[in-house]
Amino acid sequence: MPAGFTPVKVVRCELMASIEDAEGRWSGVTEATLTGDLAPLLAALSEPDDEKWLGPCTADMELVPPLWLVDATGAAIHAHYPRDGCAKTKPAARDALAGLTVRETTAMKQTLVEPRAALDSGCRAEWTAPFDEERLLSISSTDSFPGIGGKSPVPSTPPTSTPPTKTPPTSTLPTDLDGMRWCRYAVEPDPSGAPESSGTAAMTGAITLRTGQFVAGGTLDPATAQLVAGVAAFEPVPRSCDATATMFLVLVPIHGGHELEMTFTAELDGCELLSRDGSGTRPLPDDVRELLTAQTAL
Structure with missing residues (x-):
């Protein structure tokens, strides 16, 4: 983290949102703002990545939502989730995020997937x-x-x-x-x-x-x-x-x-x-x- 940067909240972006309005169904992003004691999260994020593991790893694909740390002025930095030897996120960061409180969510439209006329017909x-x-x-x-x-x-x-x-x-x-x-x-x-x-x-x-x-x-x-x-x-x-x-x-x-x-x-x-x-x-x-x-x- 840059010197002097003090985050007061985190923003997590859920990429699999679906938003429906008068125009139709959109693909979108749900922006969730989380607050609370950030110390456990900052400690978890400061861990280094593990050395690459040459042994067997699970074949499941992990979907990791982008995470941003935001200070009191609104400035933000994109956080990196520490990875284990199989390139999966370490549990400490996920556990720390689970301990925070979701204060608000904002849905943002991206691409019109199905026009309203198509949905109605x-x-x-x-x-x-x-x-x-x-x-x-x-x-x-x-x-x-x-x-x-x-x-x-x-x-x-x-x-x-x-x-x-x-x-x-x-x-x-x-x-x-x-x-x-x-x-x-x-x-x-x-x-x-x-x-x-x-x-x-x-x-x-x-x-x-x-x-x-x-x-x-x-x-x-x-x-x-x-x-x-x-x-x-x-x-x-x-x-x-x-x-x-x-x-x-x-x-x-x-x-x-x-x-x-x-x-x-x-x-x-x-x-x-x-x-x-x-x-x-x-x-x-x-x-x-x-x-x-x-x-x-x-």
Whole structure:
């Protein structure tokens, strides 16, 4: 400690705070001010670190909240917790802090993690379009499938809301859906020639995944939900398109007042496909895609 510096209180910063207000949910820091007899704490903090221990150490990760010593003028220094041979904090400092009194706490916002609109609609702040294992196989052998010019193969008879005649039991959906919760996400396209952004995972020549940011959320009406369910009920087709969607929907069916444990992803551009639970793709008919685009527009 600097000569002449006399702390009168300590401030401990808890880094794992979550703060919710009218704007949404934030990551934050809770600042706790502690007072009392600081002598035991100052004595514990003055201990040197132990020599590094070459023997076995526990594998748990210790989260150590930053600690500041503050004098009467408001000047502060960042305290170092003495460490043992395994680089863990010595118990004396923790015990001394436990003997102090928390006088006040202040929560401070840092980063907006989930906007209020996302929270109210039950949507995540961001979503990465699911990875389809079949996609690698289809793209690596484009000669085998009719996709041309980056467009998805279109069946001779586009899917409609009529249930298919042959559908695996696991793909069966109720025919009286209450609706579907929808979350719309937008992906900013990378500038031409620019490197992939940090939110992008790419496999050259095979697949490009980007994380979309929340735009809006709501609930589809039962008729539109049933149209989507009809498309999802068709057998998956090999994907021969590798265009990346810049706008997509995450859809969760609702039946009997409860959300079903399945998720659909509908691409509003790009390859314009629909997938269920991250596997299997089906072409999204133009009329259904246009209806979804109109109903989920801002």
